[in-house]
Amino acid sequence: MQLKLLLLYLTILLIVIRSETIAAQSLPGCEDKCGNVSIPYPFGTRKGCYLSKTYQVNCTKLQIRNTTFKLLDISLDGYMHGSLPVAYRCYHKKQKPSEPKIHLSRFPIADRMNMLTTVGCDARANMKIIGGEDYIAGCLSMTGCNMLASGSCFGMGCSQVPVPYGLTSFRIHTQRNTNSSLGKGSFNNCTYGFIVQKDHYTFKETDIDNLHNRSFPVVFEWSVGNTSCEEAQKNGSNYVCKENSVCIDASNERNQSFQMGYRCQCAQGYQGNPYVSYGCQDINECLEHQNNYCMHRCSNTNGNYKCACPFGQHGDGRKNGTGCTYTEWSIFSVTAASVVLTLMIYGGFKQRQVMKSREKFFKKNGGLILQKLLFESKGSSQMARIFSAGVLEKATNNFHKTNVVGQGGCGTVYKGTLADKTMVAVKRSKSIDENQIEQFINEVIMLSEISHPNVVKLLGCCLETQTPLLVYEFITNKTVFHHLHEQDFISSLTFERRLNIATQTAEALAHIHSTTQIVHRDVKSSNILLTDDYTAKVSDFGISRFIPIDQTHLQTLVHGTLGYIDPEYFRSGILTEKSDVYSFGMVLVELLTGRKVYSYDGTESELGLAIYFVSSLERGCLIEVLDAKVKEDGVDDHIKKIAKLAEECVEIEGKKRPNMKRVKDELNEISESCLKGSIISKKVKYIDQDQIIFFDSY
Known part of the structure; x- marks a missing residue:
């Protein structure tokens, strides 16, 4: 009973709304009423609101100009x-x-x-x-x-x-x-x-x-004009009937000689004021059953409507036509429709479940905190972007295995392409420490603001999944680890490139230490990415510590990778910027020797690379541990300086290690010296043999 009353109320409301919609219309900015009397155009109350003075209405007297009624x-x-x-x-x-x-x-x-x-x-x-x-x-x-x-x-x-x-x-x-x-x-x-x-x-x-x-x-x-429709239409400038309307002669049927002009009327299927531009609006006959002859389905069109039969029936769908009749395949069609409907309902249910799940994860992973911080930042272009799970699923083809570009103890990295063709790297972690969510969000904000040519740009994150997804700029030429230790890449790193990689990595670490006080915690060759021109870009700043580790990572409160971990940090559990210096020193050793700092089987020879390198240096046997490419391309003086710097970086006591600014400055000096030597070497190649002999004898 209540439902019927509600439907009746809605029907009445719809009729009222329609009646108001099709009410008399005046020109924009003109009064449309005098008291309770509607004043539609061509009538009006003031200049600019009526067609001519003949149609001027005196609101005070409620009289039309030159009339007495x-x-x-x-x-x-x-x-x-x-x-x-x-x-x-x-x-x-x-x-x-x-x-x-x-x-x-x-x-x-x-x-x-x-x-x-x-x-x-x-x-x-x-x-x-x-x-x-x-x-x-x-x-x-x-x-x-x-x-x-x-x-x-x-x-x-x-x-x-x-x-x-x-x-x-x-x-x-x-x-x-x-x-x-x-x-x-x-x-x-x-x-x-x-x-x-x-x-x-x-x-x-x-x-x-x-x-x-x-x-x-x-x-x-009342009517307009002083001529017939035909004559008025020929003189288009004075013809007042507007779009979607028709013209009707106003002469009396019994006295055709008495010409009253013409009237405008909205065409069939339209309603409104035919004297106003676009005053005749389409009637949606489908809104009210009494306005159409459809038995089942009604589709509104401009000035008309179409009827259709339900699935499984055929005919024109009209009460005054062939109607709708069942076909031989009706039962099959109805069954199929039921199945489809069931699947749609199930799909909708699953979709709602997914939406609720994503909303739950978003809150759990600190989404509300991140939204607040982004709002307070007032839309800075450097701030982290919040990606939806749907966007990243589409970008990575639902995280298909063919898009995997990296795997490790912290999770998997996928290559993805956003809708605007931007290439991104999406890091999906295995899990995250729920006790440090707020700190995680703060570092996401902080790291997204870092803009340095040697730091992989953190574009944003997605918090709608069980563990947050981090979205970085995509770097195309793999990592330093690949170029040092995989057969297909080994010949690519000349001494000059290795020196540039070391220098650029040091600049990135020094910049982060001085501007954000963030400690990387996991500096290693696999976290240094290379562009196509071998520019180094450091990735995974800070955030890696929130992600539990396995395999090559220690299962303790100390986070890091075997071989790269600062011994002092390992003993005390206290992390400082000097811990990054130690790890960077091991990267220098790795660049010089071409040897792995650690191996998955944990053999002693590999785990002791730092001691092995330092002892070789002390015994004057550095040449024995250098990589063939380094010996082939490098200058002894430059190699010794880098080796000495690496030795200082891997000091057991942190206070004896240089800071990253000094490391960066020394590497820059070596790079400049190397560059000058390279220029001189190139010039000598263009001096002929006689000149060389001449200079020697001189």
């Missing part, structure tokens, strides 16, 4: 309602007769909708054109006052006749019938004459002497 309403179908006073003449009272002049401008009385009415005993009412002598219509009541009958107007105290067509200026004259046999003693004191809309006046006996101050509703016609 009171305006009640205007309809866009070419009619308007107004009221006219009653004309009267009294005979036994000292009262002047009232026979007002009626002026209607170009708005004649609708002859088929109004009646000339006489009230009185043996009374007569005549209509007379103003300025003329002839009466054009008359109405006569032949009945004496002793035979009155309320409710009828057929000659007994009341009489009605149709009005002539096209009247725009006239007056009504009333009098007693000159042939009346009633004497002066009759109580027929007054005679009345007036025009009234059909079926809007009911005679009462008391009206015989009581209509002096009355007025009655009258229907008037």
Whole structure:
């Protein structure tokens, strides 16, 4: 019952909304009402709001310019309602007769909708054109006052006749019938004459002497222009019918010579004001059943609608057409539709579950904290971006194995392509320490603000998955580890490139230490990526410590990779910037020797590379541990300086190690010296043998 009432209420509300939508329209910025009277264009109350002065409405008097009737309403179908006073003449009272002049401008009385009415005993009412002598219509009541009958107007105290067509200026004259046999003693004191809309006046006996101050509703016609539709359309500049409308000649069927101009009407399937640009709007017949003949499905079109049958039936779908009938495959179709519907419902259910799950993970992984921090940053272009899980799934083809570009103890890295063709690296961790979520979010914000040519840019993260996904810029040429230890890459790293890699890595670490006080914790060759021109970019700053480790990582409170871990940090558990210096020193050793700092089988020879390198240096046997490429391309002095710097970096005591700024400065000096030597070497190649001998002998 309540549902039915609700549906009824909604239907009524829809009808009200539609009625308001299709209500009379005025021009933009113009008043559309005078009190309760709607004023649609071409009518208006002030200059610029009406078609011409003929259609100007005086809101105070509720009168149209040059007319004498009171305006009640205007309809866009070419009619308007107004009221006219009653004309009267009294005979036994000292009262002047009232026979007002009626002026209607170009708005004649609708002859088929109004009646000339006489009230009185043996009374007569005549209509007379103003300025003329002839009466054009008359109405006569032949009945004496002793035979009155309320409710009828057929000659007994009341009489009605149709009005002539096209009247725009006239007056009504009333009098007693000159042939009346009633004497002066009759109580027929007054005679009345007036025009009234059909079926809007009911005679009462008391009206015989009581209509002096009355007025009655009258229907008037209105139109635009002074020509036919055909002529108006030829003269396009003055044609006022707008889009989606049709033109209708306003001349009377009984008097084609009386030209009233034309009217505009919205075309079938449209509603509104045809005199206003785009005032005729499409009717959505499908909203209300009474406006269409569809049996089942209704589709709205411009100015019309289409019907269709449900799945499994055929026909035109119309009540006045072939309707809808079942086909031989109906049962199969219905079954198939049911299956599809079930799958859709199930899919929708699963989708909602996924949405809820993602929302849960987003909150659990600190999404609300990150949103707050991003809001407080006021939209800085350097800030982290929050990626949705759907975007990254699409970018990585649902994390397909063919997009894997790296795997380790902390998780898996996938190559992805965003919708704008940007290449990204998506790191999916195996798990994260829930106790450090807030610190994790803070470092994501901090690291995303770092902009350094030798640091892999952290673009943002996704927090809608079980463990957060980190999104980095994609670096194309793998890692230093690949180029040092995989057969396909070994010959690619010349001594000069190794020196550049070391220098750029030192610059990145020094920059991070000085600007953010973040300690990397896991500096190693596999965390140094290379671009196509062998520019080094350091990745995995800081965040790696929030991710539990396995295999090559120690399963203790000390986080790091075997062989690269600072012994002092290993013993005390206290991490400092000097811990990164030690790890970087091991990268220098790795670049010089070409040997792995650690191996997956944990053999002693590999785990002791630092001791092995330092002892070789102390014994003067450095040449024995150097990589062939280093010996082939390098200059002894440069190699010794780098080896000495590496030795200082891997000191057991942290306080004896240099800081990263000093390491960076020394490597820059070596690089500059190496570059000068390279330039001199290239110049010598262009000096011929005679000159060399000449200089030697000189």
